Amino acid sequence: MLYRESGQFISDYRADRRLFRLWQERAGFYLLLVFAFAVVPFIANDYWFSAILVPFLVLSLAGLGLNLLTGYAGQLSLGSAAFMAVGAFAAYNFHLRIEGLPFLLSFILGGVAAAGVGILFGLPSLRIKGFYLLVSTLAAQFFVQWVLTSVGWFSNNNASGVITAPPLLIWGRDFSSPAGRYLLTLAVVVALALLARNIVRSELGRHWMAVRDMDTAAAVIGIPILKTKLLAFAISSFFLGVAGALWAFTYLGTVEPHGFDLTRSFQILFIIIIGGMGSILGNFLGAAFIVLLPILLSNLSGTVLAGLIDPGQLENLQKIIFGGLIVFFLIKEPFGLARLWQNFRERSRIWPLRY
Amino acid sequence: MLRVVQQGLKLAAAIGLGSSLLSASLFAGSAQAANEQYFPLQSYRVGPYAAGGTGFFGGFIDYLQYVNTKEGGVNGVKFTWSECETEYVVEKGVECYERLKKGLNGAPAAATNPLSVGIAYATLERSAADKLPLITINHGRTDSTDGSVFPYVFPLQLNPYSEVSAIINYIATKSGGLDKLKGKKIVTLYHGSPYGKETNPILELLAKKYGFELTLLEVPHPGNEQQSQWLNIRRIKPDWVILRGWGVMNPVALKTAQKTGFPADHIIGNIWSNSEEDAAPAGSAAKGFISITTHPSGTNFPVLQDIDKVVLKAGKGNLQDPKRFGTVYYNLGVVNGILNVEAVRVAQAKFGKRPLTGEEVRWGFENIRLDEKRLKELGAYGLVQPLKLSCSDHEGGGAVRFQQWDGSKWNVISDWVQADRKLLRPIIEESSHQYAKEKGITPRDCSKES
Numbered sequence: 001m002l003y004r005e006s007g008q009f010i011s012d013y014r015a016d017r018r019l020f021r022l023w024q025e026r027a028g029f030y031l032l033l034v035f036a037f038a039v040v041p042f043i044a045n046d047y048w049f050s051a052i053l054v055p056f057l058v059l060s061l062a063g064l065g066l067n068l069l070t071g072y073a074g075q076l077s078l079g080s081a082a083f084m085a086v087g088a089f090a091a092y093n094f095h096l097r098i099e100g101l102p103f104l105l106s107f108i109l110g111g112v113a114a115a116g117v118g119i120l121f122g123l124p125s126l127r128i129k130g131f132y133l134l135v136s137t138l139a140a141q142f143f144v145q146w147v148l149t150s151v152g153w154f155s156n157n158n159a160s161g162v163i164t165a166p167p168l169l170i171w172g173r174d175f176s177s178p179a180g181r182y183l184l185t186l187a188v189v190v191a192l193a194l195l196a197r198n199i200v201r202s203e204l205g206r207h208w209m210a211v212r213d214m215d216t217a218a219a220v221i222g223i224p225i226l227k228t229k230l231l232a233f234a235i236s237s238f239f240l241g242v243a244g245a246l247w248a249f250t251y252l253g254t255v256e257p258h259g260f261d262l263t264r265s266f267q268i269l270f271i272i273i274i275g276g277m278g279s280i281l282g283n284f285l286g287a288a289f290i291v292l293l294p295i296l297l298s299n300l301s302g303t304v305l306a307g308l309i310d311p312g313q314l315e316n317l318q319k320i321i322f323g324g325l326i327v328f329f330l331i332k333e334p335f336g337l338a339r340l341w342q343n344f345r346e347r348s349r350i351w352p353l354r355y
Numbered sequence: 356m357l358r359v360v361q362q363g364l365k366l367a368a369a370i371g372l373g374s375s376l377l378s379a380s381l382f383a384g385s386a387q388a389a390n391e392q393y394f395p396l397q398s399y400r401v402g403p404y405a406a407g408g409t410g411f412f413g414g415f416i417d418y419l420q421y422v423n424t425k426e427g428g429v430n431g432v433k434f435t436w437s438e439c440e441t442e443y444v445v446e447k448g449v450e451c452y453e454r455l456k457k458g459l460n461g462a463p464a465a466a467t468n469p470l471s472v473g474i475a476y477a478t479l480e481r482s483a484a485d486k487l488p489l490i491t492i493n494h495g496r497t498d499s500t501d502g503s504v505f506p507y508v509f510p511l512q513l514n515p516y517s518e519v520s521a522i523i524n525y526i527a528t529k530s531g532g533l534d535k536l537k538g539k540k541i542v543t544l545y546h547g548s549p550y551g552k553e554t555n556p557i558l559e560l561l562a563k564k565y566g567f568e569l570t571l572l573e574v575p576h577p578g579n580e581q582q583s584q585w586l587n588i589r590r591i592k593p594d595w596v597i598l599r600g601w602g603v604m605n606p607v608a609l610k611t612a613q614k615t616g617f618p619a620d621h622i623i624g625n626i627w628s629n630s631e632e633d634a635a636p637a638g639s640a641a642k643g644f645i646s647i648t649t650h651p652s653g654t655n656f657p658v659l660q661d662i663d664k665v666v667l668k669a670g671k672g673n674l675q676d677p678k679r680f681g682t683v684y685y686n687l688g689v690v691n692g693i694l695n696v697e698a699v700r701v702a703q704a705k706f707g708k709r710p711l712t713g714e715e716v717r718w719g720f721e722n723i724r725l726d727e728k729r730l731k732e733l734g735a736y737g738l739v740q741p742l743k744l745s746c747s748d749h750e751g752g753g754a755v756r757f758q759q760w761d762g763s764k765w766n767v768i769s770d771w772v773q774a775d776r777k778l779l780r781p782i783i784e785e786s787s788h789q790y791a792k793e794k795g796i797t798p799r800d801c802s803k804e805s
Binding site (some may be wrong): 046047050051052055149161162164166167173251253254256258260295298299302310312314316319336345 | 400438445454457472476478549552675790793794
């Protein structure tokens with residue numbers, strides 16, 4: 001009833017290929033975009049922009065990158081943070097060493113560099129699967145961090161190896177204000193999310209899913225395994241690389257190899273597990289859960305419980321609650337938050353009747 | 356019907372409710388202007404560096420409490436503060452910075468003191484944009500000493516370059532003069548991180564200048580395995596080992612040194628290898644270990660005695676374990692408190708006896724004049740070094756004392772040893788000017804500042 005598809009007929013190929021086939025979904029999507037681009041910049045304050053919205057968007061994009069690889073193509077990886085680091089440092093170096101390179105182009109080149117490294121570390125996936133592959137991507141995690149720390153060239157021979165991002169100038173306009181950073185991040189994330197949604201519906205996306213479900217069967221029906229797996233690594237790393245560049249340039253404003261350690265890889269993995277594997281929306285829900293909930297807990301405990309409990313204990317208490325909530329959600333919905341949304345949609349389709 | 360509602364509720368709980376609660380809690384609290392000055396504290400009480408965080412912020416809070424209780428604040432303006440846990444993690448520190456920078460209940464923020472290199476780097480530009488001083492006592496970005504390029508950053512007392520320079524000067528006095536350094540063998544064992552590597556170029560420069568043989572050995576993070584490095588040291592047979600450690604790396608270094616037969620009294624720990632928490636876990640292996648410090652530990656200073664009387668005995672102390680009163684990290688917090696409060700006091704003398712903005716407090720920091728007389732008034736003579744900051748010099752002191760571990764506590768074994776700041780200044784300026792060029796900053800003209 002609420003979400004009715006009856007009466008919406010598809011009569012030509014163009015309509016069949018739309019991203020969202022139902023008018024309800026299209027309207028919701030456009031409303032959300034208008035809200036994010038035109039309303040949020042006027043109602044949010046600095047704290048929301050710089051501490052909540054920007055990291056939420058960047059981590060959603062990182063989750064999206066990993067989801068393409070793990071959720072769609074079925075290849076496990078623990079090297080996400082390493083690919084982010086490659087993207088961040090490559091974007092920094094392209095911007096530094098090529099005079100007059102447009103800012104957005106250096107993001108893209110950073111992503112391309114990450115894609116290259118991704119292909120390299122994706123090679124073992126042709127022979128090994130599952131948890132064994134996970135371990136070999138772990139090598140990427142340690143190797144990249146080690147290289148970036150020990151080769152001074154990557155950080156422009158900065159003594160401490162920490163680099164600060166250049167001013168965010170695009171077409172002569174300064175995006176350094178908190179609202180500007182948010183809009184820039186949002187634009188990149190929306191563009192890439194749309195791209196991802198199209199990729200997973202393309203021939204390549206269907207190849208990925210075939211490989212995920214059973215790669216021997218996929219090979220038998222003529223899907224080139226080598227190309228499919230390596231493209232999965234390349235495209236996933238591209239997304240992660242751009243996310244890393246955004247993390248360094250629009251969020252923190254500094255680039256430091258230590259910021260992209262194993263903990264970050266785990267964080268991204270948790271985003272897609274909680275959000276939902278094989279879903280675009282799930283990354284945003286998962287990132288919201290991982291980013292917003294601890295901040296919410298910390299703000300609540302800061303205002304409600306401050307002074308009553310020792311601050312150190314309070315912090316540990318928050319961790320316990322957060323961990324408990326993760327367990328609760330995974331028990332209630334093992335397929336992630338995206339599945340909750342899907343269930344809601346299906347139920348509201350037939351509401352108020354039921355089977 | 357019911358199930359639809361249930362599903363909807365679940366989803367709302369997941370996203371919608373969360374954000375509305377968040378905003379509700381963010382805007383809670385009245386906005387009544389009070390006659391108070393606020394300190395946002397990006398503290399860390401859990402995680403791997405909790406020992407440092409609880410000590411430092413404990414000392415800092417106790418000193419603010421002391422000034423409030425004893426004198427009713429500065430000229431009637433009381434201090435207020437609130438904490439936000441960072442766990443030493445950069446993003447959490449940034450979130451805390453953004454959350455707290457606006458002040459509390461109308462009391463404006465005076466300065467931020469994250470005590471973390473990573474958070475300091477990430478909030479460096481934000482501080483300049485928000486006009487809020489960023490205090491990185493004893494650490495931080497070396498070239499931020501140049502206040503003409505970094506108006507809002509203060510690596511008070513000692514920056515990393517001064518630190519190594521002072522250590523080399525101390526070795527020189529032990530050897531009988533700077534000319535005696537020629538041919539000496541010095542090994543630096545450093546933590547494999549940006550912090551650890553920061554001083555390597557300066558050590559190389561000093562080695563060239565004074566003609567000592569320098570070997571740089573890296574210990575990968577976290578540093579709980581150092582067998583190969585110490586076997587190397589045994590082969591080199593150095594006269595001195597400089598330990599530029601961090602956390603667990605320090606006690607492991609001392610234990611491994613004992614195993615390989617290197618004497619602890621020829622190991623000199625740097626500013627983050629100088630606490631009780633670094634030496635005590637190594638047990639007997641730490642006996643004789645020397646380290647630098649900008650402030651002696653112990654409780655024999657009038658200001659600490661007074662804090663004990665006014666704050667701790669009254670049950671208002673911040674430390675969970677009262678035994679840590681007077682330890683290195685706690686005293687660093689007290690020193691940090693003294694300097695922050697002094698800056699507020701100096702600024703109030705110029706701008707009026709009221710809560711000040713960050714910009715005004717910055718002026719206060721730049722005009723801190725701590726001579727022996729003032730230090731005696733504060734009861735901190737011998738605890739804080741004489742300090743004179745200016746528009747172009749945001750470090751001020753650059754002197755350290757040396758202390759030795761006797762198996763249970765630190766004993767001060769030297770007077771103030773000064774770093775060769777004249778030698779370091781051109782290197783700092785070169786680096787800060789390069790930063791200014793990258794960022795398109797026009798350095799302030801310090802001759803025009805009053």
